[in-house]
Amino acid sequence: MSLWQQDFAVFSLHPELKYFDSAATCLMPKVVADAMHYYQCFEHANSHKGLYPLSANATKTVEKSREKVADFIGASIGASNAQEIIFTASTTQAINQVAQGYVKQQINALAIKDRVANVIVSEAEHHANLLPWQILSQETGVELRIAPITLSGTVDLKALSLLLDKNSVLVAINHVSNVLGTVNPIAEICQLAHKKSVPVLVDGAQAVGHIKVEVEKLSCDFYVFSAHKMYGPTGIGILFAKQVYLEQMQPLIVGGGIVTKTSFTEHYLLPAPLRFEAGSHNVAAIVGLSTAIDYLTAIPLAKRQNYLQQLSSYLIKEMSHLSFIKPLLAFEQLTTASIFSFVVDGVHSHDVASCLADDNIAVRAGHHCAQPLHRKLTIATSIRVSLGLYNSHADIDKLIISLRKVQQLLTIT
C-alpha cells in the first residue's frame, strides 16, 4: 500500500484505478487542486498590473512562487537568482522560446561569417526537443546532429564529444528519457560542451520532482520542465536560463506586461524574467505548481526515491519473469527507473493497452512522442508503464496478472 495514495482524490471515485501513466501526466494531490480552487474562488486577480490589494497579492504569489521554484531546482539561494526563472506554458513552449529567441540569433551570427552552425540532440529526445530544432534547421540551414545512445540507454559521451565543434551553438538533451527512463550524465555533458564553449539545454520534464535536480551544480545553461509531470497542473512550465543568456535572448511572444515604454513605432522591454512573460500570468497554475513543490518537499526526497526504486525493482523483476515481455532496453541494463517500456511479443501495443484498460489499468501505448527512437529500435510502438507516488506493489501484481491474460487472449496461436 502506498503511503501517499490517499492524498489523491481520484482514487476515492475510482478505487479500482491502477494508474501507470505518470510520465504523461502525474495525478494531482487534492491539496494542489484545493489550493488552485481556493485561489480561483477568493484570490483571483490579474498580477503585476492592478494597484489594489487583490492584484498586489496575486503579484506577490507569482513572485514568491518564482523564488520557490528557484530553490527547488537549486538555481539560487534567495530572491535575486529567481530572476533566472521564467514562467512558460510548458516544456514545449520553453524549448521553442530558446530555439527561436536565442539559438536562431547565434546561427545567424555564424552565417554572417560564412559558417554553418550545428545543434546537437540525442537519439532519445521527445518530439518537444526535436521539432523546434528541425524547424530552425528548415528556416536557417543549421545542421542538426544526432548523438547516439549506448546500449544502456544514455547518450554516448565519446560520440557526443566528436560531434561538438566550433560551430556548435547548443546541445539540447533530456535529463531523463520519457521512453527508457534512463538518466543522462548531465554534469559530464555540460563539462564536455563547455570545453568547446557550447551551452547546454536540458529537457528536465521527466526529472524534476522525481530525481534530485540542482541546475547550478549541473552547470547547465538552460533547464526546462512542466508542472504537470511533478504532480502540478498543466498550463505551466519553467524555463531556467543563466543570466548571460537571458540578456541575449529575445521574447518569442510579445504583448502586454513586458515593456517599460511603448510608442506607436517602438518599445523598450523590461529585463528578464518579465520580458519573457507577455500577457496575463496563469496565476492559478502557478499556485498549483507552488503547492506541488510544497507537497513534494514535505516528503524527504530520499524517502520518495527509495519507495519508487523499490517499486520499480519489483516491477522489473516481475516483468523479467514473463517470457513474452520484450523490454526496449535489455533487462540487465534496467536499473531502478520509474519508466519502463516494452512490447508484448506478437501483440500490438494498442491491443495491450485497450485490454489493460478493461481491467482499470492505465498505461501508455504508442511511440510516446519519440518516433525516431522507436525507429532506431526497429519497432513501431511500445507500451510504457510509469510509476508515481500513488502506485503500490499490489498495482504491479494486478498489472502482471492482466498482462498474462492479454497475452493468452491475443497471441495468435
Place this chain on the structure above:
Amino acid sequence: MGIYQQALLAHHQKPIGFERDIQATGKLDGHNAACGDDITVQIKVADSVIIQSAFSGESCAICRASASIMCQQLEQLSIAGYHLLSSQLMASLNGEQDFSETFLPLSSIANYPIRLQCALLPWQTLDKLLLAHQELN
C-alpha cells in the same frame, strides 16, 4: 463490455484473406498514424466485380478483424455492393443503425471511439484503391 469479444478475437486468430495469394489487379497500403497500423489491401476486379481479395501487414487485432470481415464479404461482390456494405458499417459504428449479423463482431468498437480508426482503416484503404482502379479503367 470489453472491446475484445469472442467473435472479434476469432477473426483476429484466423483472419480471412490474410496473406492470401491472389492474382491482384490492384494493391494499396493504408496507414493509421495514431495506432501505427500498416495494412496492404489487394483485390482482383473484373467487370466491376471483386473476384478476390487479400490483406497483409502488421496491425492491431481490431484492424485485422475488420479486414478479415471485409475479405469475407468481398468475394464476388460488385463494387456498388461493396460501397453499400461499407456505408452500412460506417452507419453502425457511428451509432446510426444497428449492427447487422455480418458486422456484429465489430459492435463493441462503437463504445471505444479512440479505436474506430483501427476498424475503418481496411475499408478506407479499399475505398481509395477502388477509386484509383475506376480512374484507371
